[in-house]
Amino acid sequence: AQKITQTQPGMFVQEKEAVTLDCTYDTSDPSYGLFWYKQPSSGEMIFLIYQGSYDQQNATEGRYSLNFQKARKSANLVISASQLGDSAMYFCAMREAPFNSGGSNYKLTFGKGTLLTVNP
Amino acid sequence: DVKVTQSSRYLVKRTGEKVFLECVQDMDHENMFWYRQDPGLGLRLIYFSYDVKMKEKGDIPEGYSVSREKKERFSLILESASTNQTSMYLCASRIGGALFTGELFFGEGSRLTVL
Numbered sequence: 001a002q003k004i005t006q007t008q009p010g011m012f013v014q015e016k017e018a019v020t021l022d023c024t025y026d027t028s029d030p031s032y033g034l035f036w037y038k039q040p041s042s043g044e045m046i047f048l049i050y051q052g053s054y055d056q057q058n059a060t061e062g063r064y065s066l067n068f069q070k071a072r073k074s075a076n077l078v079i080s081a082s083q084l085g086d087s088a089m090y091f092c093a094m095r096e097a098p099f100n101s102g103g104s105n106y107k108l109t110f111g112k113g114t115l116l117t118v119n120p
Numbered sequence: 121d122v123k124v125t126q127s128s129r130y131l132v133k134r135t136g137e138k139v140f141l142e143c144v145q146d147m148d149h150e151n152m153f154w155y156r157q158d159p160g161l162g163l164r165l166i167y168f169s170y171d172v173k174m175k176e177k178g179d180i181p182e183g184y185s186v187s188r189e190k191k192e193r194f195s196l197i198l199e200s201a202s203t204n205q206t207s208m209y210l211c212a213s214r215i216g217g218a219l220f221t222g223e224l225f226f227g228e229g230s231r232l233t234v235l
Contacts, residue, residue: 006162009160035223043208043228043229044228045210045212045224047223047224047225050223091162091163107153107165107176107178108153108165109165109179110155110162110163110164111162112160112161112162113162
Protein backbone atom coordinates (compact mmCIF):
# COMPACT_ATOMS: atom_id res chain seq x y z
CA ALA A 1 0.00 0.00 0.00
CA GLN A 2 1.15 3.48 -0.77
CA LYS A 3 2.41 5.28 2.28
CA ILE A 4 2.39 8.73 0.70
CA THR A 5 -0.35 9.75 -1.71
CA GLN A 6 -0.29 12.87 -3.82
CA THR A 7 -3.53 12.87 -5.80
CA GLN A 8 -2.78 15.86 -8.04
CA PRO A 9 -0.41 14.96 -10.87
CA GLY A 10 -0.53 18.57 -12.04
CA MET A 11 -1.73 21.91 -10.74
CA PHE A 12 -2.01 25.37 -12.25
CA VAL A 13 -2.09 28.66 -10.36
CA GLN A 14 -2.00 32.32 -11.31
CA GLU A 15 0.94 34.36 -10.21
CA LYS A 16 0.39 36.01 -6.81
CA GLU A 17 -2.37 33.61 -5.83
CA ALA A 18 -2.12 30.93 -3.15
CA VAL A 19 -2.10 27.24 -3.98
CA THR A 20 -2.50 24.07 -1.92
CA LEU A 21 -0.76 20.83 -2.83
CA ASP A 22 -2.33 17.76 -1.27
CA CYS A 23 -0.55 14.99 0.58
CA THR A 24 -2.03 12.16 2.60
CA TYR A 25 -0.02 9.53 4.40
CA ASP A 26 -0.46 6.17 6.01
CA THR A 27 1.40 5.03 9.09
CA SER A 28 0.69 3.26 12.36
CA ASP A 29 3.80 4.69 13.96
CA PRO A 30 3.03 7.43 16.52
CA SER A 31 6.36 9.12 15.83
CA TYR A 32 6.85 10.30 12.29
CA GLY A 33 7.81 13.33 10.29
CA LEU A 34 6.65 14.86 7.05
CA PHE A 35 8.78 16.73 4.54
CA TRP A 36 8.15 18.69 1.39
CA TYR A 37 10.74 19.01 -1.37
CA LYS A 38 10.77 21.09 -4.52
CA GLN A 39 12.42 19.91 -7.73
CA PRO A 40 12.79 22.57 -10.45
CA SER A 41 13.42 21.59 -14.04
CA SER A 42 17.15 21.74 -13.33
CA GLY A 43 16.71 18.58 -11.26
CA GLU A 44 18.06 19.44 -7.84
CA MET A 45 15.94 18.53 -4.82
CA ILE A 46 15.33 21.46 -2.48
CA PHE A 47 14.08 20.94 1.06
CA LEU A 48 11.17 23.25 1.87
CA ILE A 49 9.54 22.42 5.17
CA TYR A 50 9.24 19.81 7.92
CA GLN A 51 6.42 18.84 10.30
CA GLY A 52 6.86 16.42 13.20
CA SER A 53 3.96 14.28 14.35
CA TYR A 54 4.14 15.72 17.86
CA ASP A 55 4.45 19.34 16.78
CA GLN A 56 1.53 21.34 18.15
CA GLN A 57 1.64 24.04 15.53
CA ASN A 58 1.68 23.92 11.77
CA ALA A 59 5.12 24.48 10.31
CA THR A 60 5.83 27.64 8.35
CA GLU A 61 8.85 28.75 6.33
CA GLY A 62 8.44 32.05 4.56
CA ARG A 63 5.76 31.65 1.88
CA TYR A 64 5.44 27.94 2.63
CA SER A 65 3.17 26.53 5.30
CA LEU A 66 2.10 23.03 6.08
CA ASN A 67 -1.56 22.39 6.86
CA PHE A 68 -1.18 19.41 9.17
CA GLN A 69 -4.39 17.55 10.01
CA LYS A 70 -3.28 14.58 12.05
CA ALA A 71 -6.64 12.87 12.40
CA ARG A 72 -7.14 12.97 8.65
CA LYS A 73 -3.50 12.01 8.03
CA SER A 74 -2.97 14.88 5.69
CA ALA A 75 -0.05 17.28 5.34
CA ASN A 76 -0.89 19.72 2.60
CA LEU A 77 1.62 22.31 1.42
CA VAL A 78 0.32 25.83 1.04
CA ILE A 79 2.30 28.28 -1.09
CA SER A 80 1.18 31.85 -0.67
CA ALA A 81 1.66 34.59 -3.26
CA SER A 82 2.87 32.24 -5.99
CA GLN A 83 5.83 33.31 -8.12
CA LEU A 84 6.91 32.15 -11.56
CA GLY A 85 9.93 30.53 -9.93
CA ASP A 86 7.63 28.26 -7.94
CA SER A 87 6.94 26.26 -11.09
CA ALA A 88 8.41 22.87 -10.27
CA MET A 89 7.67 19.33 -9.18
CA TYR A 90 6.77 19.06 -5.49
CA PHE A 91 7.25 15.92 -3.44
CA CYS A 92 5.81 15.00 -0.09
CA ALA A 93 7.82 12.53 1.98
CA MET A 94 7.44 10.75 5.29
CA ARG A 95 9.91 9.59 7.88
CA GLU A 96 8.87 6.80 10.22
CA ALA A 97 10.54 5.44 13.31
CA PRO A 98 14.14 4.31 13.09
CA PHE A 99 14.50 0.92 11.57
CA ASN A 100 17.04 -0.29 14.12
CA SER A 101 16.12 -0.18 17.77
CA GLY A 102 17.99 2.37 19.80
CA GLY A 103 19.23 4.05 16.72
CA SER A 104 18.13 7.03 14.82
CA ASN A 105 18.55 5.91 11.28
CA TYR A 106 15.52 6.15 9.14
CA LYS A 107 14.53 6.38 5.52
CA LEU A 108 12.23 8.75 3.73
CA THR A 109 9.39 7.46 1.60
CA PHE A 110 8.32 9.81 -1.18
CA GLY A 111 5.06 10.39 -2.99
CA LYS A 112 4.77 10.50 -6.78
CA GLY A 113 4.85 14.26 -6.90
CA THR A 114 2.72 17.16 -8.15
CA LEU A 115 3.84 19.32 -11.05
CA LEU A 116 2.96 22.93 -10.28
CA THR A 117 2.79 25.48 -13.06
CA VAL A 118 2.53 29.16 -12.19
CA ASN A 119 0.97 31.23 -14.94
CA PRO A 120 1.82 34.93 -15.40
CA ASP B 121 26.92 24.24 2.79
CA VAL B 122 26.49 20.52 2.40
CA LYS B 123 27.66 19.26 -0.92
CA VAL B 124 26.66 15.93 -2.38
CA THR B 125 28.46 15.20 -5.61
CA GLN B 126 27.54 12.51 -8.09
CA SER B 127 30.31 11.51 -10.42
CA SER B 128 28.42 11.58 -13.70
CA ARG B 129 25.42 13.66 -14.75
CA TYR B 130 24.79 11.60 -17.88
CA LEU B 131 25.78 8.05 -18.77
CA VAL B 132 24.97 5.82 -21.71
CA LYS B 133 25.68 2.13 -21.29
CA ARG B 134 24.90 -1.06 -23.14
CA THR B 135 22.81 -3.96 -21.87
CA GLY B 136 24.93 -6.32 -19.79
CA GLU B 137 27.58 -3.78 -18.86
CA LYS B 138 28.62 -3.25 -15.26
CA VAL B 139 27.83 0.28 -14.16
CA PHE B 140 29.20 2.22 -11.20
CA LEU B 141 27.50 5.35 -9.91
CA GLU B 142 29.56 7.22 -7.37
CA CYS B 143 28.40 9.65 -4.72
CA VAL B 144 30.54 11.71 -2.36
CA GLN B 145 29.42 14.00 0.46
CA ASP B 146 31.59 16.46 2.32
CA MET B 147 29.73 16.93 5.60
CA ASP B 148 30.64 13.77 7.49
CA HIS B 149 27.07 12.47 7.28
CA GLU B 150 26.46 8.98 8.62
CA ASN B 151 23.48 8.14 6.44
CA MET B 152 23.55 7.91 2.65
CA PHE B 153 20.84 6.87 0.20
CA TRP B 154 20.30 5.91 -3.41
CA TYR B 155 16.93 6.64 -5.03
CA ARG B 156 15.75 6.26 -8.58
CA GLN B 157 13.26 8.69 -10.06
CA ASP B 158 10.91 7.79 -12.88
CA PRO B 159 8.07 9.86 -14.34
CA GLY B 160 4.81 9.15 -12.56
CA LEU B 161 6.50 7.01 -9.92
CA GLY B 162 8.26 9.61 -7.81
CA LEU B 163 11.39 8.65 -5.92
CA ARG B 164 11.88 5.05 -4.92
CA LEU B 165 14.53 3.94 -2.47
CA ILE B 166 17.04 1.41 -3.78
CA TYR B 167 19.50 1.08 -0.90
CA PHE B 168 20.66 3.06 2.06
CA SER B 169 23.66 2.97 4.35
CA TYR B 170 23.59 4.17 7.92
CA ASP B 171 27.32 3.93 8.47
CA VAL B 172 30.52 2.68 6.89
CA LYS B 173 30.15 -0.88 5.60
CA MET B 174 26.51 -0.94 6.78
CA LYS B 175 23.68 -1.17 4.28
CA GLU B 176 19.99 -1.87 4.12
CA LYS B 177 17.78 -2.76 1.19
CA GLY B 178 15.22 -0.21 0.19
CA ASP B 179 12.02 -0.81 -1.72
CA ILE B 180 13.51 -1.80 -5.07
CA PRO B 181 16.96 -3.38 -4.51
CA GLU B 182 16.71 -6.04 -7.22
CA GLY B 183 19.43 -5.69 -9.83
CA TYR B 184 21.49 -3.33 -7.70
CA SER B 185 24.21 -3.55 -5.09
CA VAL B 186 26.04 -0.91 -3.07
CA SER B 187 29.37 -0.29 -1.44
CA ARG B 188 30.31 2.01 1.43
CA GLU B 189 33.98 1.55 2.27
CA LYS B 190 34.52 5.14 3.39
CA LYS B 191 32.12 7.42 5.21
CA GLU B 192 32.02 10.03 2.51
CA ARG B 193 31.48 7.73 -0.45
CA PHE B 194 28.48 5.56 -1.39
CA SER B 195 28.54 3.65 -4.66
CA LEU B 196 25.64 2.12 -6.54
CA ILE B 197 26.49 -0.85 -8.75
CA LEU B 198 24.49 -2.33 -11.56
CA GLU B 199 26.11 -5.73 -12.08
CA SER B 200 24.53 -6.26 -15.49
CA ALA B 201 22.65 -3.25 -16.74
CA SER B 202 19.27 -3.75 -18.34
CA THR B 203 17.05 -1.38 -20.30
CA ASN B 204 14.55 -1.18 -17.44
CA GLN B 205 17.26 0.43 -15.33
CA THR B 206 17.22 3.49 -17.56
CA SER B 207 16.37 6.19 -15.06
CA MET B 208 17.48 9.21 -13.07
CA TYR B 209 19.47 8.17 -10.00
CA LEU B 210 19.63 10.45 -7.00
CA CYS B 211 22.07 10.17 -4.13
CA ALA B 212 21.32 11.78 -0.77
CA SER B 213 22.86 12.08 2.65
CA ARG B 214 21.84 13.17 6.11
CA ILE B 215 23.36 13.49 9.50
CA GLY B 216 22.86 10.53 11.81
CA GLY B 217 21.92 10.72 15.45
CA ALA B 218 18.59 11.58 17.03
CA LEU B 219 17.90 14.54 14.81
CA PHE B 220 14.56 13.45 13.39
CA THR B 221 14.10 16.76 11.66
CA GLY B 222 17.27 16.23 9.68
CA GLU B 223 16.42 16.53 6.04
CA LEU B 224 18.10 14.74 3.18
CA PHE B 225 20.61 16.61 1.06
CA PHE B 226 20.58 15.52 -2.55
CA GLY B 227 23.10 15.40 -5.36
CA GLU B 228 22.27 16.71 -8.81
CA GLY B 229 21.36 13.29 -10.14
CA SER B 230 22.81 10.89 -12.69
CA ARG B 231 20.73 10.18 -15.74
CA LEU B 232 21.51 6.67 -16.96
CA THR B 233 20.43 5.36 -20.34
CA VAL B 234 20.85 1.65 -21.04
CA LEU B 235 20.70 0.71 -24.71
